Amino acid sequence: MGEKRKGAARACERVTLPAPRTLDLNFGRGIRLSSMQTDTAQTDTAQTDTARTGIAHPDTAPLRVVLVIGSNRHGRFGPVVADWLLDRLRDRDDLVAEVVDVAEADLPMSFASPPAPSAVTPKLASADAFVVLTPEYNHSFPAGLKNLVDWHFTEWQAKPVALVSYGGVSGGLRAVEHLRQVFAELHAVTVRDTVSFHNAGSSFEDGRPKDPSGPDAAAKTMLDQLVWWGRVLRQGRTAMPYTR
Numbered sequence: 127m128g129e130k131r132k133g134a135a136r137a138c139e140r141v142t143l144p145a146p147r148t149l150d151l152n153f154g155r156g157i158r159l160s161s162m163q164t165d166t167a168q169t170d171t172a173q174t175d176t177a178r179t180g181i182a183h184p185d186t187a188p189l190r191v192v193l194v195i196g197s198n199r200h201g202r203f204g205p206v207v208a209d210w211l212l213d214r215l216r217d218r219d220d221l222v223a224e225v226v227d228v229a230e231a232d233l234p235m236s237f238a239s240p241p242a243p244s245a246v247t248p249k250l251a252s253a254d255a256f257v258v259l260t261p262e263y264n265h266s267f268p269a270g271l272k273n274l275v276d277w278h279f280t281e282w283q284a285k286p287v288a289l290v291s292y293g294g295v296s297g298g299l300r301a302v303e304h305l306r307q308v309f310a311e312l313h314a315v316t317v318r319d320t321v322s323f324h325n326a327g328s329s330f331e332d333g334r335p336k337d338p339s340g341p342d343a344a345a346k347t348m349l350d351q352l353v354w355w356g357r358v359l360r361q362g363r364t365a366m367p368y369t370r
């Protein structure tokens with residue numbers, strides 16, 4: 127065997143792995159067949175999982191979620207949808223909600239001078255997750271919401287964003303898709319499922335959706351996804367600070 131071939135063989139020897147003691151037939155979802163079924167099997171499994179994931183105990187503490195109210199128009203409909211949404215958030219014990227209202231953010235519309243400290247910034251910074259509520263204005267989301275987003279950067283990074291929209295016939299879906307692009311640029315993750323209210327003004331009565339079953343179910347699906355991403359990303363940011 128030439129020197130080169132011998133070197134290659136040695137390299138192969140170095141990466142030969144020991145035979146696994148456990149056989150995971152369920153792709154990590156908990157059911158394992160062990161070559162030695164003993165009382166220690168469960169401990170072995172926990173140790174193996176910890177070694178594989180680096181996570182000893184999943185972090186299930188409630189997530190701090192900021193609900194961003196994205197419209198600031200005089201006479202706006204936004205707070206009606208926001209109140210319904212806040213009830214959905216408060217129904218859950220895995221989320222603790224706080225509100226940031228674009229109408230009260232008091233951020234300059236120009237970047238001409240350095241920003242004065244804004245009361246909203248620490249709220250965004252300490253959030254684990256966001257729900258952004260947006261109407262549709264001219265096939266997109268409102269300028270005031272874009273301004274709030276643009277004044278911040280690290281506050282959004284490596285965090286999940288759920289999107290709730292309302293509007294005319296489109297239900298704000300075009301605004302939602304535009305926001306996905308914006309949040310991707312900010313290293314945030316938008317969750318797949320959304321809640322949208324078409325012809326919003328006429329689909330609410332006394333501050334509640336006329337037929338709450340659809341929106342309630344959609345909100346649950348969306349918030350379940352937000353919690354999954356929120357927990358995973360919170361653990362990820364703790365284990366390894368996000369550097370872009």
Ligand SMILES: Cc1cc2nc3c(=O)[nH]c(=O)nc-3n(C[C@H](O)[C@H](O)[C@H](O)COP(=O)(O)O)c2cc1C
Pocket residue numbers: 197198199201202203204205261262263264265266292293294295296297298326327
């Ligand atoms: C400037 C402006 C533009 C709008 N453009 C659209 C639009 O493109 N598509 C749509 O479905 N609704 C559109 N609407 C309707 C709004 O989505 C709807 O009135 C919504 O309630 C506005 O949110 P707000 O009341 O919280 O400001 C527009 C409303 C305004 C004021």
